[in-house]
Amino acid sequence: MTRKDTPTALDLPMVTPLPAATQKYFDICQDKLGMVPNVLQAYAFDIDKLNAFTTIYNDMMLADSGLSKLEREMIAVVVSSINGCFYCLTAHGATVRELSGDPKLGEMMVMNYRVADLDDRQRAMLDFSAKVTTDSRTIDDADRQALRDVGFSDRDIWDIASVAAFFNMTNRVASATDMHPNEEYHAQAR
DSSP states (O other), rough: OOOSSSSSSSOOOOOSSSOOOHHHHHHHHHHHHHSSOHHHHHTTSSHHHHHHHHHHHHHHHSSSSSHHHHHHHHHHHHHHHHOOOOOHHHHHHHHHHHHHTTTHHHHHHHHHHHGGGOHHHHHHHHHHHHHHHGGGOOOHHHHHHHHHHTTTTHHHHHHHHHHHHHHHHHHHHHTTTTOOOOOOGGGOOO
């Protein structure tokens, strides 16, 4: 199949003109990131769906939390690595490289977080996120206690589970629609 000049393999054209608030959001992305992420363009066929996605994303990744932005991005990459999500591995791998200042860490997160030099807190957080992704029904008190033992609060555990769950959902949508990352991500923070 020949790839169209669209963010996904689906023929879902972006609403035009965009509502003023959406256009403002896209303009902010362009100014801050140098691009409008394809995931936002993909959802722009339905402004209500785009708004729902951005509300949840902004809450999971940018709101106040006991987890740092880097930690949340690390969760996104580990979940995406397990799920093989090309879009999220590329986009969030670039963010891990940028936030950590360590391109090698970004690559290790994409390939196999277990080879990275992580502290006990990060390792426990990512092991829990991996289990949320691969076998969430077996999570028990011992798994939650392992997070508490390295300093996570119950609210932090909620946030770890929520970020992991969010990326499990978005990975599946991105993969099912053949969503491709913006080209700019490939060269960032290398």
